[in-house]
Amino acid sequence: MSAKAEPLIFEKGSPGRVGIDVENSSDPLPIDESLLREDLPGFPEVNEPDVLRHYLRLSSLNFSAATNFYPLGSCTMKYNPVANEAAAGLKGFSQIHPYAPEETVQGALKLIVELERWLAEISGLEAVTLQPAAGAQGELAGMKIIRAWHEDNGASKSKVLIPASAHGTNPASAALCGYESVAVPIGPDGLVSAASIRELLDDEVAALMITNPSTLGLFETEILEIADAVHEAGALLYMDGANMNALMGVAKPGHMGADVLQFNLHKTFSTPHGGGGPGAGPVAVRADLEPYLPLPRVTEREGVFGWEFERPKSIGRIRSFHGNFGILVRAYSYMLACGGDGLRETTATAVLASNYLRKRLEGAYDLPYEAPSMHEVVFSDKRQNAHGVKTLDIAKRLLDFGFHAPTIYFPLVVSGALMIEPTETETLETLDAFADAMLAIAEEASRTPDHVRHAPHETVVSRLDETRAARHPVLTWGAGEEDD
Numbered sequence: 001m002s003a004k005a006e007p008l009i010f011e012k013g014s015p016g017r018v019g020i021d022v023e024n025s026s027d028p029l030p031i032d033e034s035l036l037r038e039d040l041p042g043f044p045e046v047n048e049p050d051v052l053r054h055y056l057r058l059s060s061l062n063f064s065a066a067t068n069f070y071p072l073g074s075c076t077m078k079y080n081p082v083a084n085e086a087a088a089g090l091k092g093f094s095q096i097h098p099y100a101p102e103e104t105v106q107g108a109l110k111l112i113v114e115l116e117r118w119l120a121e122i123s124g125l126e127a128v129t130l131q132p133a134a135g136a137q138g139e140l141a142g143m144k145i146i147r148a149w150h151e152d153n154g155a156s157k158s159k160v161l162i163p164a165s166a167h168g169t170n171p172a173s174a175a176l177c178g179y180e181s182v183a184v185p186i187g188p189d190g191l192v193s194a195a196s197i198r199e200l201l202d203d204e205v206a207a208l209m210i211t212n213p214s215t216l217g218l219f220e221t222e223i224l225e226i227a228d229a230v231h232e233a234g235a236l237l238y239m240d241g242a243n244m245n246a247l248m249g250v251a252k253p254g255h256m257g258a259d260v261l262q263f264n265l266h267k268t269f270s271t272p273h274g275g276g277g278p279g280a281g282p283v284a285v286r287a288d289l290e291p292y293l294p295l296p297r298v299t300e301r302e303g304v305f306g307w308e309f310e311r312p313k314s315i316g317r318i319r320s321f322h323g324n325f326g327i328l329v330r331a332y333s334y335m336l337a338c339g340g341d342g343l344r345e346t347t348a349t350a351v352l353a354s355n356y357l358r359k360r361l362e363g364a365y366d367l368p369y370e371a372p373s374m375h376e377v378v379f380s381d382k383r384q385n386a387h388g389v390k391t392l393d394i395a396k397r398l399l400d401f402g403f404h405a406p407t408i409y410f411p412l413v414v415s416g417a418l419m420i421e422p423t424e425t426e427t428l429e430t431l432d433a434f435a436d437a438m439l440a441i442a443e444e445a446s447r448t449p450d451h452v453r454h455a456p457h458e459t460v461v462s463r464l465d466e467t468r469a470a471r472h473p474v475l476t477w478g479a480g481e482e483d484d
């Protein structure tokens, strides 16, 4: 991957150069004189081919799951089939409006109801809302449902238990819901024990938010005992289902005692990711929590689908209408293409791929927990650290080999964590090429550590000042002005 830097569009062109000549065209645009500018300082003056080439070159500098292997743990950056895009682009889906009369959009409403039923089946829970636009928003919706349920039962609770291995969005969602989060320590085996949960349970606990398998890629083996303890204390079990690609078609969270669960369609069900959406974080609940789901709901009466806007116990809207409908169509298309057996195979292959990488790398990288891996495996930089090479250096060096880095420094319970999630969409050749690169870097770390410490060597830019970029972002091009 030896890409060339691309200058800014402002640094290209020459005065008077244009793509289309509006003024002299045979059919000038009817723009009022008063709206026309005399002058636009610093505006790039470029011809059409230069504009096209500029943006195409910029797009080729992007790193994506469509171009390279992207083993970002917890994020499930699997390949998204193009067929899903074609389905979402069908006019009957892409050109309808949420306020269109129900009788004209029966197909879309049916898709919503069917997708809810499929997700309910996979989760082992009874009812689903598709409204939340991201995993974190699903968590918030789920916690609001839990809060409403407790209040309805006359109980005011103040705390939520969250294991130290949880995703950062869990305590944030609990806090947004007005709860104090209490950290549950994890044991030397990386797991949450029922004993540690029992110790922390009291009248003030509204719920335990647990991720299973955890963000360490480990299955919580005491989950049934944990669920019993939580329920006996009058609390509910919230399961973070972002990692459903380790369970789908094999085990159901509802059977493990979960009362509420959010899915991440943009992880498990192969739809695009995006900052703050476009994603989807549907929430599944057990039967008696159904009245609290967000509104509006789509209902079916004798094969006719319609909206329902009034339900006294609902937590209200969490987002407009049914969330990111285009994402729901993509997930539906993906599930339809896979079928039940295909979804189960997806899980098996994702788990197999992560265990394959674990076996290939465990001789060279420190494995902090011995328990069997599920869909992802977490290593640390302990061995490379002895030569002054850290996780960040390994991540940067991987770019020279054409791979995106794994998730780094997360989960926080592992110092210098490297969290690898290969997903089920990669070939054996790709997994081997990645393992070979990781082994080569481990070798370099002991022989030529400086080479790893100064990586990447072959990218357009080397190490960026990420702190400065975050604290003093320069988001516009100042015409001739100083940046700072």
Ligand SMILES: *Cc1c(COP(=O)(O)O)cnc(C)c1O
Binding pocket: 074, 075, 134, 135, 136, 137, 167, 169, 170, 211, 215, 240, 242, 243, 264, 279, 281
């Ligand atoms: C990704 C993830 C989330 C948050 O999902 P977003 O869609 O990014 O908001 C929550 N929990 C876990 C375990 C995750 O992996």
